Amino acid sequence: MDINFAPPTEFVELAEKTKAFVVAKVIPYEKDPRWTSHGPTDELRIELNNLAREAGVFAPHVATEFGGRGLNQVGRALVFEAAGYSMLGPMAIHCASPDEGNIHLLDVVARPDQREHFLRPLAEGKVRSCFCMTEPGGAGSDPGMLQTTARQDGNEWVINGTKWLITGADNAGWAIIMAKLEGGPMSGHATLFLADLPNPAIKIERTLDTIDSSFTGGHAVMSFTDLRLPADAVLGEIGKGFRYAQVRLAPARLSHCMRWLGSANRAQDIATDYARTREAFGKKLGEHEGVSFMLADNAMDIHLARLSIWHTAWMLDRGERASNESSMSKVICSEAIARVADRSLQILGGLGITRDTVVERIFRDTRAFRIYDGPSEVHRWALGARIVSGKM
Template sequence: MDFTISPEIEDFRARIARFVADEILPAEDLRANWDDHDNITYNAMEPLRAKARDLGLWCLQLKRETGGQGLGKIGMAVCYEEMNRSIFGPVIFNSAAPDDGNMMVLEQAGTPEQKDRWLAPIVRGDVRSSFVMTEPHPGGGSDPGMMQTTATKKGDKYIIRGHKWFITGAADASHFILLARTSDDPRRGLTAFLHHKDEPGWRIDRRIPIMGPEEHGGHCELIYDDMELPADRVILGEGMGLKVTQMRLGPARLTHCMRWLGLAKRCTEIAKDYAETREGFGIRLADRESIQIKMGDLAMGIEIGRLLVMKAAWALDQGSFAKKEVSMAKIHCANLLHKAADVAIQINGARGYSKDTVLEWIYRYARQARLVDGADEVHQMVLNRHLTDEGRNFWKWEPAKN
């Protein structure tokens, strides 16, 4: 097994690391650059995005012909981890959710016309986007088969009616990917549509207040009230909505894990720096065995997460949906991030609980990690299904092909 990365990936990683250290972390340190929802303001963000674009560090996840660098999932794992040393990092490189996953699925599933109209403006950074799937009870959440929003075909149009919530980025988005039910077929009953913010027949009911910091555009509750969409807004074809969700959500879950590893490393960095300088009762915190045990455990947990993420990234690059691998990475990295923030706050004491560091930001953000894109328990059930179906082959090594 080869655990080395290519010189090209290492070059991107090193340049991203320098950019984060020299440009983004100084911007993060200035509270004037934070908006009311604890994200970077657009005024501070746009000049940094222009610099990243000029340096060729833009949309690394996309193919070159789409406007990216074609790094593949393995390259993304390395670079996304480096980007999220800063809490503002991913958005600067146009690699933040939900645009990240939306661009990748449109690149893979969109027609040439759809890519030109709906994907290209997101790639350029001209607009933001949103993925509209989750519904309040009794609608679909982790189980899209429960979806209540309907798309009824009338002539050459579809009439959309439904209620969605916790839709990330909706308040600032212009382009939307919407999932709705077009039939009761358990496998071909859902369809994915594209729509623009200025089209009639829908509204944002509210921006839902949450515990943690927010992505640009928040998490919103949407109402669709007889919205009319032409047939050319369908992605992949009627009844292919479940396929679209599979194409989008697996890689998107894994990119979350890549970014969370970067934040977990930032937590250990802050904790380590403080422990090396803070003294009490005649001894540095870093020299106390209890602190060394905590830090060593975090270092090991981060490395386990990196291995899980890299295996899943490799599987995706091989053309697999990597459901098992992504679920394991998602569970581990979500819990790891919360643990890393908690331990770092404990080591920093009152300083960690204050806003003098980003630890409290990461701590609030980390709690959602165990919920978004499937709760821990859902992914554990997925793993159990694989175990039931595969038995001892659950842990099988795939032999190389001659």
């Protein structure tokens, strides 16, 4: 194992540049009314994207052919953490979910014509996208419960079904739709389809009111009623939808860890500054062991999460699947970061439950992180099964 804990200088410098951009340009927007309960508006996103372009930190993970730097996973670990120092930072530099994961999937799987039609405008920040898998009462933590169907009718596919909790659906430029085939030798096999939006056969039924508020476009319920797509709308190969979903999810769940780790750093910094200045019972708050111990526990959780991210990123860069490590990182980071947010809010006391600081918002959003991209319980179940069967 030749693990190097000294990342390349170019990654460190880009991360520092990104952090400086976030502090100077993005954080002032955190009180902007365009950051709504359903996420930042597209107007705010575009404005921040333009600032990121001017600062030279826009979409560094994107392939060079689309104007990015083609960062590997270790590079992303540093830069995405820096971007996450503000919850608006990932959106500003265009590494937010679901677009970042969709860019990765299409970069790996899409045909040349699909790269130009779908990937290029997304990679360049001209449109947003969504990934339509989760269903009410159907596919979610168990994608095998997929109910949305796709059947062939001549030279077209006809798709019917309902999806929900679809992040970024409102005003997205295109969608990846997961459906199971109906009829024929591949019946029941999951397949991914690409569809331009808007489309009269695709309806956003409603935008859900959720605990989190950091994703542009919010989370929507979508219905597909006799949606007709051309035969070449398939992404990748027919029947390999579950496999491609894993191509997307393994690095995408790690990217979530990277971004939210940046927010954990922010919460810790705010709590630390408060503990250094607030006085109670005759001394600074931070001089009380009950508070200093919470700050110490935060530092250890942040350190543990970062090590887990870096190790998994290193494995992915070596070409390994890192399925076990990705699952472990998702659980370790989502739970550690939630603890950091919780302790930071507790240290702030009454101030913590107000929106005078961003900690309250970080607390709410990081609670959701323990559910999406696989709840902690599902990852533990999968890891435990592999351990018992001797496959880990």
